[in-house]
Amino acid sequence: MSEEDTIRSSCERRDSKRESVLYKVVLTGGPCAGKTTTVARLRTFFENLGWKVYTVPEAATILLGGGVKYSEVSPIQAQEFNRNILKTILQLETTFFEMAAEDKRNVIVVCDRGTYDPSAFSTVLIRLQAWVGHPYYDVIDNSTDFESKIRRVIEVVCKRIGKQLGADIDDRLKAQSKKRKFLVKSLPDSSLFSKVEDFDVTHDYLLTSNPQLQARVRKRGQNGYFTFTHTERRTMDGKRVEQIMQLSDREYRALLNQRDPTHHPIHKKRKCFLWKGHYFQLDVFLEPCSQRCQDMLMLETYTTKQGDELELPDFLEIVKEVTSDPHYSMYYLSAQD
Template identity: 45%
Template sequence: MYCRRLILGRNVCSVCVELKRGLKEIYRMSQAVGDNKNKVYKVVLTGGPCGGKTTGQSRLSSFFESIGWQLYQVPEEKMTFFCCSGGVKFTNLSKDQAYRFQENLLKTMVQIENTFFDLAKQSKQNCLVICDRGLKDASAYVDKDDWEKMKKENNWDEVDIRDNRYNQIIHMVSAANGAEPFYTVAGHKTRHEDLEGARQLDKITAAAWVGHPYFDVIDNNTNFEEKINRMISAVCNRLGIDVQDRLSSNSRKRKFLVKQVGELKKFPQFQDFDVQHDYLVTPSRKMQARIRKRGQHNSWTYTHTIRRPEISNEMVELRMVISNRDYKNLFAQRDERHSSIFKKRRCFLWNNQYFHLDMFEDSCPPECKGLILLETYTTKTGDDLQLPDFLEIEKEVTNNPKFSMFNLSLKDPAQFKREHLSSVTSDDGL
């Protein structure tokens, strides 16, 4: 139970001091998205050959500099660079030599990234750190057993290096997949792949990042200029930055009710996660706040989400990664009108589209026990969006409030509705 005196803003006992501080922080952040001092946001730009990654870095940097952010760009430690300039030829290396060489490159990459991350933390401005590829890109080019061995020897945790190290992953799909006339190797000393080779590289690179909580795939369904704008919009949307009409992007979340999952062997490569959602008490009924715990093999990431009241008919969300300590403090502020939501989240790529399949567990409230929902972010509308053919889709429920997590978690929907209606004319403390 939460202290009602705390919610009303009255004097509280010492036990509630920490909870009151947390509520004040929620209220402060709800007033203006992006007002936090020294926000550091780390994004990885990855993708297949000729996907627009180089141009994307430049344009992303220019855009964020124009809105007052400090920019740092972490260079890519290409194996091909070392091969060309250092005389290393992988064909002449033994298996053990190649393994150690790749391992040392990754260690170098970790140190270089950490140097930039530390520099960003010391900045007095909001700071965007753009990584030209990330640590998980290397796993796409290493034998699976070697990758597991390398992680074990270096004490690298999969969740940490994929989910916790970077705030967002942007995969720029190769022109070889959907924009073939624009694919070229001209002017690139280290690029030699034909169309099919480029498609394979694109596929394995994208698969390496499946499972990251904020993974955006930018395909070739539009012209190149719009592709770059969609990439910039994806970063802005995750940060809660309102770009207004500066960028043209109509990506939105679409949600589908799944009747049956089908056989596991029909799925493409996927990652499964255990997820727990809890809603928090907020200073206003017009505001929503929740925390999420998401992980694999007892390794976790924690997220705090605040949904502000509508502005110009649009809901604004602010998401931030938090520490285990912050999660525990916020967990004490759970709204007792809501049940915890437990689900298994399966992340996978299908036809260059990133999907989340949420399978709600038996410990959930009756309204969502056994429920299966498929979600994706896309610019496509109607039947233009192709859905996985190995799933039995019942219907689209994108705008159906019955399937919102907020409503699904309510212990007594009727009572909540009565409380909400009775407070319409009251002072919500905004």
């Protein structure tokens, strides 16, 4: 385990006068620690629960992307550059917090690094130690695999928020938790959902040079606002490894040029809801689509419960469980007949 691969998070509530809640989460850590993937997963998790999520990009990445290299600048220039990174972070955070403060929903603002980082930007260990002493501070080390590491981050944030989260997430985020999938006969009346968040989701599979690698892009959003992610799945040492990265609209559209012509896009209306404190999502597959998924409705959840231990929503007519059936994977369902 190296310090460079450790994620450290800070979570605090702001504006106690709000009826709804506003939280700030800051992720810090070295390169390849998984911060960007974690930001994407946090966003999806909380949006599914009906929260508004703002994500503050890493200021250093924005500025370094313009061509600045520390190896080419003098110590004085580097010092001035760090000072400007701090100014950029402060302005970005101010902008997002002003927007969040005006929102009437529960809001979480996720920062990819924060104002403590630039003071020691060139020294990873010192940069991580800069957060020591913060009252809401957690260390997520590399004692587990990458997927479990991300779950631990989400679990830490959820525990900080506590009852205000409005859901029981202990079972869903346990290391032994697995995705279970069920076919549903028909779409129930909307009044039967106590509270539901609807999202438009589109998956497109991409061409890859490695037959053991699956790559896809996803467009997900509601009310005309979308976020974009790129996902790669591969098998390593007998385990499936998944890497997710957030994309800009421009990056997403560029990757669409690499669509795999042997796979149809998958369009879904995703209904995310809580039932008896447990989180579910119901995917309604939409046309145009492969014949394999026409008129299909699929219920999904993550849980440690086996068989009938898992209590399913009683207003849904379950046809059968398809968790272990490869014919109901998104990759198979999107394949041309």
